[in-house]
Each structure stands twice: as C-alpha cells, then as structure tokens.
Amino acid sequence: MIRSELIQKIADENPHLYQRDVERIVNTIFEEIIDAMARGDRVELRGFGAFSVKKRDARTGRNPRTGETVEVEEKHVPFFKTGKLLRDRLNGREE
C-alpha cells in the first residue's frame, strides 16, 4: 500500500468528505509525527507503536572503499517500536 492508496481508502470510507480534505488529513498526520520528532519529542500511538528519536554518538568511521578514517559527528535518528497489539495481530493473535 502506498500513500495515494491509503488516501483513496479513507476517501472511500468517508464519501461525505472531499478528496482534497482527505489528502490534507492524511498528510497532516504524517507531517505532525515528523515535526514532533524534529523537536525531539516522542509520538506514542497505543496499540500501533511509538516513534522516538535516538542519539547516535560521534564515532570514527572508515570509508569502506579507501580505508580512510573519517570523523562522524553525533547525530539523532528516528526510531519506531511496534506496539504490542499490532505485534500480536501480525502473529494472528487478536486482543
């Protein structure tokens, strides 16, 4: 499933809404999650999962092609942990 198919599905389920509003709704949700993580916040969606930011320490890396060492700065990366309910559903166990 891709973004446009998700939008189409929500539009089909909500025939009273304009397609462009459904697009804005779906985009707002994803945008809001990214904005939160860009501020260093967590987004916890019970049953689905939680988006958070993890810190990666600075390290000395190596260019695998040339073997040259490079200093890699500390950075923050997005992380997702699957919620318990979804994990169970993936394995055929409902509530």
Place this chain on the structure above:
Amino acid sequence: MSENTLTRMDLSEAVFREVGLSRNESAQLVESVLDSISEALVRGETVKISSFGTFSVRDKAARVGRNPKTGEEVPISPRRVLSFRPSHLMKDRVAAGNKS
C-alpha cells in the same frame, strides 16, 4: 533534550485545526488511518508512505533463545515482525531538528 510525548489526541487536534472537522470526527479519521495501515500489514503488505517511511513485515525463523538470567534454553517460535525504515526526508529533518 526536553522530551514531550504526543498521542492520538495531539494528532487529531492537528487534523481538527488543519481541516476544520469536528474534534470527534478528526479523532475517528486518525484512527481510520492507523487501522488501514495495520490491516495492510496484517495482510502481509508493505506500506510505503512517500517522504515518511516504509513499514514492512518480515518473517523470523524459529531459534533457540536463552534466558539471560538463568541461562536456561527456551525455544522461540517463528514469528512475523514489523520493521520501519524512515525516509531520507524524515532522517534529515530529525537530524537537523535535534542538532546540538
């Protein structure tokens, strides 16, 4: 890092502000989006949201695990796990926003 936690409520509040539906309907739509993604994943589909990231389901083989406390061997049955791969845009924005 002063860390806040957002929930479904914050997402529906954002939808409410952005689109001007009722708070109740905004909350229902957030739920529908999460449900639709979950259902696709349960069917084994990959969910690819451009400029956000990709959720995919992977099969893990059975293996023998060990209780780290007691050293006891425990069988781990085969299972399906979800992995999320953030888009470049998400990675860039998270890295830029949290730069010290």
